[in-house]
Structures are given as C-alpha cells and as structure tokens.
Amino acid sequence: MxxxxxxxxxxxxxxxAFALTDAGHHPVILDEQPFQAxxxxxxxxxxxxxxxxxxLLTNIIQAHPEILLVIHCAAKIDVAESTLEPELYYKxxxxxxIEMVNHLIDLGVNKLILSGTASLYNSETAYSFDENATPNPTSPYARSKYFLELALNDISKARDFQFFIFRYFNPIGSDKELRTGFRGANKSSLLNSLIQCTSLNNRFQINGTDWDTRDGSTIRDFVDVRDLADAHVLAAEAFGKNTLSVPLNTFGLPIINLGSEQGVTVKEFVSVFISATTSDLVVELAGRRSGDIIGGYASSKLARELLGWTPSTSLETSILNSIRWASKLSPV
Ligand SMILES: NC(=O)c1ccc[n+]([C@@H]2O[C@H](COP(=O)([O-])OP(=O)(O)OC[C@H]3O[C@@H](n4cnc5c(N)ncnc54)[C@H](O)[C@@H]3O)[C@@H](O)[C@H]2O)c1
Known part of the structure; x- marks a missing residue:
C-alpha cells in the first residue's frame, strides 16, 4: 500500500515511515525540512x-497515483513557541x-489519519482519559490541533472524505534499530532533565509529592514511538481495506487514544531510569511549583479492540533506546 x-x-x-516499510508498504514523505543527514x-x-x-501535492499524486491515504503528522509542536506566535500555529x-485536505480530495485522495494530541484533554478535572474525556486545550498549539479535528469532521460530512484521529501524549524512544529517532531539543522533557542531572552530577528534584496519584508525584503518559508507529501501520492497513470503523465519541469525533493505560508517575519514571542506566543519581523530594499540574494518561482499550494494538515496549527499553539514539546523533 x-x-x-x-x-x-x-x-x-x-x-x-520505517514501520510501514518494515510491514511491506511504500511510504511517500512530504516535509518542509531539507533532507535529513x-x-x-x-x-x-x-x-x-x-x-x-x-x-507539489499534484506532482506527488501524479507520480504516485496509488496513494490510498494520508497520515498527517506535519505540524509545529512547540507549546511555548505557540503562545508567543499563535498566528504561526493557527496558520x-x-x-x-485544511488547504492540503481540500487539494487532496480534489486529487482523489480522500482518507486521512490525523496525529492528534492528548494534551487537549482537561487535566484539571481528571487524569485518566478515554476517548470521551472532555477537551480543554490550553495552548495555541493544542487549540490549533483541536480546531483541525473539528474542521475535518465538518469536511467529512460535506465531502467524500473519511478520517479519524489518533490522540497521544508523549512519545519516547527511537526506532529499535536506531534508524531514526528524536532530533529536536526538548530540554524540558523529564528524560532529558534526568540525563542532564546525571551527566553534571547534579541532584534531581521531584517537585510535588502530595498529588492524588498512587505515590503522590505527578503522572505522565509515555508510549514508545515505535509502538505508536505500529498502531499507525495497523490502522492504515484496516482503513485502506475499509475494515476499520472508528466510533464517534460523545462529542461526535472519531478518536482512538494511543495511551499507556496506567501512566507512569514521576517517581516511578525516575526509579526506572536509575535502574536502567545504573546511575547513582541523587534524588530530592520537594514541594509543588506554581503552574504544576497533576498530568494524565490515556487509555488504549479502544485501540486494543479495534486494531489489536497494545503498547509492548517497556519503559526501560524506551529510555535506553532514547539514550542510544542521542549518542548516535552526537557521539561523545
Ligand atoms: N511529539 C509529541 O510529543 C506529540 C504528542 C502528541 C501528538 N503529536 C503530534 O504528532 C505529529 C508529529 O510530531 P513530531 O513529534 O514528530 O514532531 P516533529 O517536529 O519531529 O515533526 C513534525 C514535522 O512536520 C514538518 N512540518 C511542519 N509544518 C509543515 C508544513 N507546513 N509543511 C511541511 N512539513 C511541515 C516539520 O518539518 C517536521 O519534520 C504532530 O502533528 C504533533 O502534533 C506529537
């Protein structure tokens, strides 16, 4: 396909793209970035x-008329930047x-899988989210993604266009064979902070130990990026064969969450990091910082039922693959 x-x-x-190739499919990539090294x-x-x-879209479809569907991952994703440059994010x-979808429908490509974000769920009222959880996108980034979901839904009702949305929180890890991985600079990520503290011999502070979670620390959802990719492959195969029917959630949207089901607390994450890396990192417990939120995690029940997908990579493996990929990119 x-x-x-x-x-x-x-x-x-x-x-x-690698997961599709491994499964015998033929990905065609469109990205504004220059060719990667x-x-x-x-x-x-x-x-x-x-x-x-x-x-360009016309050229692509003329060169590859067999393209059956689009997996739409292109987006700007920096939440902080989106608060400074909201117009850029909405545009x-x-x-x-919307322009792309319009052109693609005209070119005869009428199926799309959208990379959506679970960060639009309302973590002020809950921290465990299924597809019916209430959205409350709090940044221009999250709103730009949510408005797109709503607009695509309207388009699907008016035109010959089918789509559904995968929503997920934090991808982690890399391709298992280290063919690809994270290339940005997410300095604020939990894993990055732990790596920094370890390499600088600094103490790592866990802020907030009195939250309503299983150990009092805040909670996150990490899913291995290759597991996420495998879900896209399963979905593309079923969607392409018209054997996938995604139910509408209570807000009328076709959503499948790709979650880790239980999340991981910051304390748990730190402990897996220390044991996976055999680090002697010193950990301190501290109070909440202003602006901290409890966090959240998404279910994967619907993904399991519809696609037979469940995240299978251990957090330890994901952490080690992230570190191995980072050292492949910048060997010391
Ligand atoms: N990374 C996360 O934590 C996360 C979580 C949930 C959902 N998502 C969603 O997953 C998708 C992919 O995220 P990612 O982590 O791979 O981000 P990324 O920044 O690594 O990749 C996004 C890619 O989109 C390209 N792009 C952006 N605007 C474009 C445009 N107008 N034309 C062509 N290419 C364009 C960029 O060049 C970049 O290569 C995004 O839609 C994002 O909203 C990401």
Missing part, C-alpha cells in the same frame, strides 16, 4: 515542501492542513 506521510522527516512521521532516509520517496503547496497547523 502506498501512503503519503506529511511531516515524515519528523520524529513520529519518520518512525512511521541520515542516509537511511534515502530509501524513501521524499518531497521537500509545504503541505499546502497545491502544485501552519490549522489553515494549511
């Missing part, structure tokens, strides 16, 4: 450009996506 992946040079899109990318059909470029993630 030929599948167009927008944002296919990015962390998740590129891992999906990693030579393994050379094995893909790669188009550099903007998702809303009609001429890139929302307006350009």
């Amino acid at each position: 030929k599948i167009l992946i927008t944002g296919g040079a990015g962390y998740i899109g590129n891992t999906i 990693d030579e393994t990318l050379a094995s893909f059909d790669y188009y550099q450009g903007d998702i809303a470029d009609k001429a 890139n993630n929302f307006s350009k996506s």
Whole structure:
C-alpha cells in the first residue's frame, strides 16, 4: 500500500515511515525540512515542501497515483513557541492542513489519519482519559490541533472524505534499530532533565509529592514511538481495506487514544531510569511549583479492540533506546 506521510522527516512521521516499510508498504514523505543527514532516509520517496503547496501535492499524486491515504503528522509542536506566535500555529497547523485536505480530495485522495494530541484533554478535572474525556486545550498549539479535528469532521460530512484521529501524549524512544529517532531539543522533557542531572552530577528534584496519584508525584503518559508507529501501520492497513470503523465519541469525533493505560508517575519514571542506566543519581523530594499540574494518561482499550494494538515496549527499553539514539546523533 502506498501512503503519503506529511511531516515524515519528523520524529513520529519518520518512525512511521520505517514501520510501514518494515510491514511491506511504500511510504511517500512530504516535509518542509531539507533532507535529513541520515542516509537511511534515502530509501524513501521524499518531497521537500509545504503541505499546502497545491502544485507539489499534484506532482506527488501524479507520480504516485496509488496513494490510498494520508497520515498527517506535519505540524509545529512547540507549546511555548505557540503562545508567543499563535498566528504561526493557527496558520501552519490549522489553515494549511485544511488547504492540503481540500487539494487532496480534489486529487482523489480522500482518507486521512490525523496525529492528534492528548494534551487537549482537561487535566484539571481528571487524569485518566478515554476517548470521551472532555477537551480543554490550553495552548495555541493544542487549540490549533483541536480546531483541525473539528474542521475535518465538518469536511467529512460535506465531502467524500473519511478520517479519524489518533490522540497521544508523549512519545519516547527511537526506532529499535536506531534508524531514526528524536532530533529536536526538548530540554524540558523529564528524560532529558534526568540525563542532564546525571551527566553534571547534579541532584534531581521531584517537585510535588502530595498529588492524588498512587505515590503522590505527578503522572505522565509515555508510549514508545515505535509502538505508536505500529498502531499507525495497523490502522492504515484496516482503513485502506475499509475494515476499520472508528466510533464517534460523545462529542461526535472519531478518536482512538494511543495511551499507556496506567501512566507512569514521576517517581516511578525516575526509579526506572536509575535502574536502567545504573546511575547513582541523587534524588530530592520537594514541594509543588506554581503552574504544576497533576498530568494524565490515556487509555488504549479502544485501540486494543479495534486494531489489536497494545503498547509492548517497556519503559526501560524506551529510555535506553532514547539514550542510544542521542549518542548516535552526537557521539561523545
Ligand atoms: N511529539 C509529541 O510529543 C506529540 C504528542 C502528541 C501528538 N503529536 C503530534 O504528532 C505529529 C508529529 O510530531 P513530531 O513529534 O514528530 O514532531 P516533529 O517536529 O519531529 O515533526 C513534525 C514535522 O512536520 C514538518 N512540518 C511542519 N509544518 C509543515 C508544513 N507546513 N509543511 C511541511 N512539513 C511541515 C516539520 O518539518 C517536521 O519534520 C504532530 O502533528 C504533533 O502534533 C506529537
């Protein structure tokens, strides 16, 4: 099956491209980033450009008329940046996506899987989310993604267009063979902070130990990026064969969460990190900081029922793969 992946040079899109190839499919990548340095990318059909470029989309579809569906990963994803430059986020993630969908439908491609974010769930009222959980997107980034969900839903009712949304929290890890992984600089991530503290011999502080979670620390949802990619492969196969019917949630949207089901508390994460890396990191417990939230995790029940998907990579393996990938990118 030929599948167009927008944002296919990015962390998740590129891992999906490898997962599709491993499963015998043919990904075609569209990304505005220049060709990545990693030579393994050379094995893909790669188009550099903007998702809303009609001429480029026409070229791609004319060159690959067998493309059956699109996995839409292209987006700007920096929450802090989105608060400083909201127009950029609404234009890139929302307006350009609508333009792209419009062109693709005209070109005869009428199926799309959207990479959505679980960060739009309302973590002020709950921390365990199924597909019916109430959205409360709190940043321009999350809103740009949520508005796109709503708009695609309207388009699906008006035109010959089918779509559904995967929502997930934090991908972690890398492709298991280290062919691809995270290339950005997410300095604020929990894993990155732990790696920094270990390498600088600093103490690591866990802020907040009185939250309503199993051990009092805040809770997160990490799913291995290759597990996420495998879910996209399963979904693309079923969607392409018309054997997937995603039920509408209580807000009328076709959503499948890709969650770890139980989440991991910060204390648990730190302890897995220490044992996986045999680090002698010193951990201190401290009070909550202002602005901290309890966090949250998503279910994977529907993904299990519809796709037979369940996240299978251990957190320890994901952490070690992240570290191995980072040292492959910048060997010491
Ligand atoms: N990383 C996360 O924590 C996370 C969590 C949930 C959902 N998501 C969603 O998953 C998707 C992929 O995220 P990622 O982590 O791989 O991000 P990423 O930044 O690594 O990849 C995104 C890619 O999209 C490309 N892109 C952006 N705008 C474009 C445009 N107008 N035209 C062409 N290419 C464009 C970028 O060049 C980049 O390569 C996003 O849609 C994001 O909202 C990410």
